[in-house]
Amino acid sequence: MGGITASGGYGLPMRTRLMTAAVSTAALALGLTACGSSGGTTESGVSLVKSGTLSVCTQLPYKPFEFQQGSDVVGFDISLMDELAKQLGVKVAVVQTPFEGIQSGQALNTKQCDIAAAGMTITDARKKVIGFSDPYFDATQALLVKKGGAKTLDDLAGKTIGVQQGTTGEIYTKKNAPKNANIRVFEDLGLLTTAVKTGQVDAAVQDNGPLLDYAKTNTDTEVTAEFDTGEQYGFGVSKNGGDKLKDAADKMLSEVKDDGTYDSLYKKWFGQAAPQS
Incomplete structure (x- = not known):
């Protein structure tokens, strides 16, 4: 869901363009x-x-x-x-x-x-x-791993991949992951990213926007691949x-x-x- 490249750029073309006022609290x-x-x-x-x-x-x-x-x-x-x-x-x-x-x-x-x-x-x-x-917002799916981890979904044969319940990332992973990969479902993004960081799973598949944001502040993790799913929020x-x-x-x-x-x-x-x- 986000249109971001693994190098950190938010890259897919956006169909809508907007602009800012101060953010009121909710x-x-x-x-x-x-x-x-x-x-x-x-x-x-x-x-x-x-x-x-x-x-x-x-x-x-x-x-x-x-x-x-x-x-x-x-x-x-x-x-x-x-x-x-x-x-x-x-x-x-x-x-x-x-x-x-x-x-x-x-x-x-x-x-x-x-x-x-x-x-x-x-x-x-x-x-x-x-x-x-x-x-x-334009988006796509991405792969979050510990530094030096898997580069592609195919690298995760026999490994554990985390996904968030009810998301397009879960659907994509179940359809495209190696048949012998273990897919573990988490209720929210926080639990999912923590599972990668602590080694509970070998990788996570989720929208690129939040995963790239997470990797920026958790430098022991990285986004190693993106999957162009053509999604929009x-x-x-x-x-x-x-x-x-x-x-x-x-x-x-x-x-x-x-x-x-x-x-x-x-x-x-x-x-x-x-x-x-």
Whole structure:
């Protein structure tokens, strides 16, 4: 999911270009409980599960897209959600929930949140249960290992490969890894990367964005390969009544592309200029 090269460049062409304002902080709502019972509607007609609040489902950590910084949840996705909330005239509240419930549509259908911002690839299977915004980030899969480890998936014959539950990385690995590789599934990215660092697994396959970010600050690990899967991230809304919120998200993405906010946010969170199409 990210369009980044193993040398550290965020390289696949981006279909949308955006730009920045200061990042407002988002309140962290823990657990799987619903965001609130008193719904509301914005002036533009967008229905929300909690009046005055854009409730955003995500799973932490997924740096630099969403992660905890002190008492706040921040990151590229959250900054874009701040832009959407500004457009709607509401505040952002982040709801942390397992990715499986996000990508299955359950979190949206049970009104735990209004929108999902979780570095989520748009797939045909997910489009059956989730309404997606326009794409906002190009991505691919990558291989994270301890320094000096495997260079390709084929090098992992008879070895253990870690993946995150419910992700396109899990699907790709099960389809393309050597038949005698042992695939171990982890609930979140933090557990997955820690497993590589501590030697619980020989490698991990996940989106290139978070893996390259992890390797930058954990120099005993490295990304040795990327697999061009042609993925794109989208924000998810409920297929039952989420059309107006999808339209608002698309409008926000178009505006931040045009006014330069996307480019600034990209630079802030990825440390380099956004790739130009």
